[in-house]
Amino acid sequence: MLSWNDILILLPEIYLVAAVCVLLLMDVFIREEQRNATHWLAIAITAITGFLVVTGQPPQGLSAFGGMFVRDRVSEILSLFALISVLLVFVFSRPYLKDRKLWHGEFYVLTLFAVLGVMFLVSAGSLITIYLGLELLTLSSYALVAFNRDSRMSSEAAIKYFVLGALASGSLLYGMSMVYGATGTLDLAHLHATVAQTDMPNLLRFGLIFMIVGIAFKLGAAPFHMWLPDVYQGAPTATVTFVASASKLAAFGMAYRLLSAFGPGDLLHQWQLMLAILAVLSLVIGNLVAIVQTNIKRLLAYSTIAHMGYLLLGLVNASPSGYAAAMFYAISYALMSTVAFGVIMAMSRAGFECEEIDDFKGLNERSRWMAFLMMLAMFSLAGVPPLFGFFAKLLILKAAVDAGMMWLAIVAIVAAIVGLYYYLRVVKVMYFDKPVEGVEIKPQGDLPMRWMLSLNALALLALGLYWGPLFTWCQQAFAG
Amino acid sequence: MSAQLLQLICFYAFAAVAGISALMVITLRNSVHAVLSLVLTFFSVACIWLLAQAEFLAIALIVVYVGAVMVLFLFVVMMLDINLERMREGFIKFLPVGIVVAAVMLVEMLALIGVRAMHVMTMGPDPAAAAGMSNTAWLGQALYTRFLLPFEIAALILTVGLIAAVVLTLRHKPLTRRQNPGDQVRVSNRDRVRVVKMAAERPQESES
Numbered sequence: 001m002l003s004w005n006d007i008l009i010l011l012p013e014i015y016l017v018a019a020v021c022v023l024l025l026m027d028v029f030i031r032e033e034q035r036n037a038t039h040w041l042a043i044a045i046t047a048i049t050g051f052l053v054v055t056g057q058p059p060q061g062l063s064a065f066g067g068m069f070v071r072d073r074v075s076e077i078l079s080l081f082a083l084i085s086v087l088l089v090f091v092f093s094r095p096y097l098k099d100r101k102l103w104h105g106e107f108y109v110l111t112l113f114a115v116l117g118v119m120f121l122v123s124a125g126s127l128i129t130i131y132l133g134l135e136l137l138t139l140s141s142y143a144l145v146a147f148n149r150d151s152r153m154s155s156e157a158a159i160k161y162f163v164l165g166a167l168a169s170g171s172l173l174y175g176m177s178m179v180y181g182a183t184g185t186l187d188l189a190h191l192h193a194t195v196a197q198t199d200m201p202n203l204l205r206f207g208l209i210f211m212i213v214g215i216a217f218k219l220g221a222a223p224f225h226m227w228l229p230d231v232y233q234g235a236p237t238a239t240v241t242f243v244a245s246a247s248k249l250a251a252f253g254m255a256y257r258l259l260s261a262f263g264p265g266d267l268l269h270q271w272q273l274m275l276a277i278l279a280v281l282s283l284v285i286g287n288l289v290a291i292v293q294t295n296i297k298r299l300l301a302y303s304t305i306a307h308m309g310y311l312l313l314g315l316v317n318a319s320p321s322g323y324a325a326a327m328f329y330a331i332s333y334a335l336m337s338t339v340a341f342g343v344i345m346a347m348s349r350a351g352f353e354c355e356e357i358d359d360f361k362g363l364n365e366r367s368r369w370m371a372f373l374m375m376l377a378m379f380s381l382a383g384v385p386p387l388f389g390f391f392a393k394l395l396i397l398k399a400a401v402d403a404g405m406m407w408l409a410i411v412a413i414v415a416a417i418v419g420l421y422y423y424l425r426v427v428k429v430m431y432f433d434k435p436v437e438g439v440e441i442k443p444q445g446d447l448p449m450r451w452m453l454s455l456n457a458l459a460l461l462a463l464g465l466y467w468g469p470l471f472t473w474c475q476q477a478f479a480g
Numbered sequence: 481m482s483a484q485l486l487q488l489i490c491f492y493a494f495a496a497v498a499g500i501s502a503l504m505v506i507t508l509r510n511s512v513h514a515v516l517s518l519v520l521t522f523f524s525v526a527c528i529w530l531l532a533q534a535e536f537l538a539i540a541l542i543v544v545y546v547g548a549v550m551v552l553f554l555f556v557v558m559m560l561d562i563n564l565e566r567m568r569e570g571f572i573k574f575l576p577v578g579i580v581v582a583a584v585m586l587v588e589m590l591a592l593i594g595v596r597a598m599h600v601m602t603m604g605p606d607p608a609a610a611a612g613m614s615n616t617a618w619l620g621q622a623l624y625t626r627f628l629l630p631f632e633i634a635a636l637i638l639t640v641g642l643i644a645a646v647v648l649t650l651r652h653k654p655l656t657r658r659q660n661p662g663d664q665v666r667v668s669n670r671d672r673v674r675v676v677k678m679a680a681e682r683p684q685e686s687e688s
Contacts, residue, residue, distance in 0.1 A: 064629075066626055068627075069629055106643060106647045110643060113639075113640045126630075128630045129630060129633070132633040133633065135637050136633060136637050139640050139644065140644070143640070143643070
């Protein structure tokens, strides 16, 4: 059954597994002072896997292991950007982890296992692969959230994440079992073909509802968002950067793979409506609650909830152009959040977490460049032209209007205007307020980190000006 | 009563026991009772699997979960309170619940043996029988061919669980006394024996 072709299709994943095992073993044998070797090897592994993902690609969709694994443009793009964001996480987090004595090789190993989970999840061709990919991703994430085990906040966040995550996985699995009961298949392509002819439509509908609960939890869409603020606040910022970037790409990939199997037909309209409700709740709750936050990590958590609302608007459209807009949005969100959390990590130092919005007061006087990078991230998250975030929002709104859901687009625009307020507050604090006496904030971090952070932030500007090629790429992914 | 009807009744009975005992796991306030209910849940699920001719899964569930994991759980829950007097008290106190669980299990087993003795095979298609293999052989073949990829991903998940457990619990406290085998092996005679140069002096007269 296992053919040479299967191995070729899975080459990036197989390489990653082998390389991570080597990394794990190597890290055991090196001394504390040589940890840089682990760091650079992890970065090299990520880069090589990304290279294999891009180059080893057959042009059209191919499946391996009897349809369990699908390698198409969607999986290629999502895997690539997940790997890019992991690369950014590695570069940004070294000084942060060093300062907190958390700089262990396991951080790299667990993050790479998590990104492997992302790659399986976005390339899943069967319900089993989706579930296992998700577990690989979330199990690594729980450990990464609890990584600072001497911190009470970190442990509390991890326990909350673990309990609620287990509940969501259970819900997803329960839904899958019902879908399997109604259709007798685990294969997503086969499910897509047979879903209309089931003689147990109610069972299928129940299964779909439970699966959507699982998806909404993983995205962090309201009303399944409770874990998000605590995890963002409590977890080490290095972990949050990963959870906010690569995990969101994975959640989009999972939502797309699962939901697109339930259409076209009666069920399509039902999940569209459910997602529309989730989207409105996320937009409203995320944007309104973010206004009153004083902790910037919590603020970004609520902003994530709002952004997942926009992403759901793209999925609601349920057409190739809608999926393309949602994928474009997920990518833009991943790249924006790495900048925002990167700046937070750059401003923190040993014994001082730059977490409160007040800590950013007068940043412009202390470090013009960091303030500028943060401003780029905030404007992009708010959706100010000509940054990346603006075009992502524009395409999402277009998708919502095309789907004939004008009211959704209006809600989204109002939410975006409300959202502008709290993003601008951060910018105002940085540029117009006087620095707090006694709080000496100075950008930390090493040279590679600063360069990479600048590059990442300027990419937001560059992709805002030349968003066409990336969007065309996204459109091609869903066209075939 | 036809064999098929009996099988159906058994299925619903097992399912009801599994459901009720699962509910009891989360509602009972006494944690030992909760663990015993969980044992009953697993056992009932294993009975359902046996009804469906999935012998290997049923036995694995009993051996691994009931036999190893749950007993470990029970020990942990009982050890949480290390007061020995209370533990002896507990042994008697928990005996009635244990007997109830054991009695339900016995009834389930007898019902199962009764149904299996009638050789009914009606719970859906049986791919193992269609392939002319035993259930275990068929499962093994499916795991290593069709389901190879999920099997391997599951192995990776276990690896991550192992790494995570070590990361979150392994501590090197400076005050704890422990052996360092690496240092022990690398030791040289210089570390063990120190030759000190000193002026010769007469031994003191011993006080006899």
